[in-house]
Amino acid sequence: MAGQIYKKMAFSLTYQKSIIPVSNEITDIVLSYVKQKTNGRPLEMAVDVGCGTGRYTLPLAPHFKKVLGLDISESQISVAKHVALANNVSYMVAAAENLPLKDASVDLVHAGLATHWFTIDTFVKEAVRVLKMGGCFATHAFVPIFELEYKHLSHDLNGVMKEVWDIFAKHLNNSVNEMFCQYQNVYEAIPLKDKEHITDILLKSPVFLPDVIGFLEIFYMYQDFKEKDAKKAEQFLKQTEERLREILGEEADSACMNMYMKHYCVLAYKQ
Template sequence: MPVQLFKKMTFSSVYQKYMIPVSNEIINMVLSYVKVKTNGQPLEMAVDVGCGTGRYTLPLAPHFKNVLGTDISDSQIHVAKQYNSAHNVSYMVAPAEKLPLKDACVDLVNAGLAAHWFTVDKFVNEAARVLKTNGCLAVHAFYPATEIEYKELSGDLTALMIEVWDTLFLHVDKTTDHMLCQYQNIYEAVPLKDKKWITDIPVTIQMSIPEIIGFIQSVYMCQVFIEKDVERAEHFLLQTEKRFREILGEKADSARLTAHMKHYCVLACKQ
């Protein structure tokens, strides 16, 4: 089962190093929503569920008195404590469907790049349980597709990235269905009346060729590929890098490519 990959230290390290950067657009959207719904009151507690290596946990720290990151993976929590710690941030191994929190104690339940791995109905009901009145739920991720822009070479680079995703999609898990519908099913499952679903949020990232290859490695589908056939997977990664370099030519080492991605977000408030 792909979720077991996240329990391996080798993957946790790759994920921390190469997964695309935290989206400031999403973080700002979530925080603005919380501040409106809580009428600007001091924010006591946030919990980042399925926090992984803490990449979406740490940005919450300046805005809450305490932040708790939870994940089912010991290795992800270990890396989170190593790289994404702060004085008011703590981490705990716990499932998304059974949070180690009392009723109505949390201002924000956040899940970034994670909710597609949860048992959705149990998670959203657990989130509703721990939220205070006017507390908020935010779940968000990105659509598995990437447009690459670089001068007159954008068409060729994007075509190559489409081929990459086509190969990765040979190793999908059913959880990818949640991502392909941009969390519509999660939005529909949220048991709170005050909710909204935002799709196609544009996010751009500047990346080098090594960073793009690293990002490909950090996608769970690539890790499944590696587990199935390490020799073919390594050949795929080497050939992909070679083709990027062939397209860019002498600019390959210095080029900063613009990756265009689509994020989406489900926001809800407990009335």
């Protein structure tokens, strides 16, 4: 099963270290939507489903009295608890398809970079069940492909990246396909009338070469490649780094590149 990789502690630690930083732009979209729909009323409870190591759980903390992070992976929850910095945040091991919450008890059901791993119809029904009247649902992720920009070298850098994506494409599964479709199926599964689907949000992140290689390493497609042929996968990643380093030349260790990725959000309001 694809999601099994997230249950390994070694991977969870690597994931926490190498995943791209939280997108403030996406967080702002979610929080602005919640504030608009709730007319500024006090917000009691948010649940972050598929919270992983808590990357998006903590940014919710200042806006709610309590935030609960849920994930099926004990190792991800363990790492999340270790890095937790907010007194009003707690974590629990639980499945997205069986939320351990009472009916109409939550102001926000949130899932960042996670919903593609869930049984979508079941998760959406659970989310609607636990939402209060006047509560919000928000899920978001990014298309699992990126482009690099650096001075006059962008074309050559992305020539290497195209070959990476061609190899990764051999290891796609249905979960990753949901990401490429920008959660269209998630949007359609939501039974609420008041909903929005925001696509093609192109965001830029500053990255150095180790960031790029570390990010590629935690892609599920690479992990699947590695599981099937560890030696070949590791050699491929090493060669990719060497080729990017050769293009960057003397600036390889100091070059701050721009990484562009498409993000998207699905938002809904329970009236």
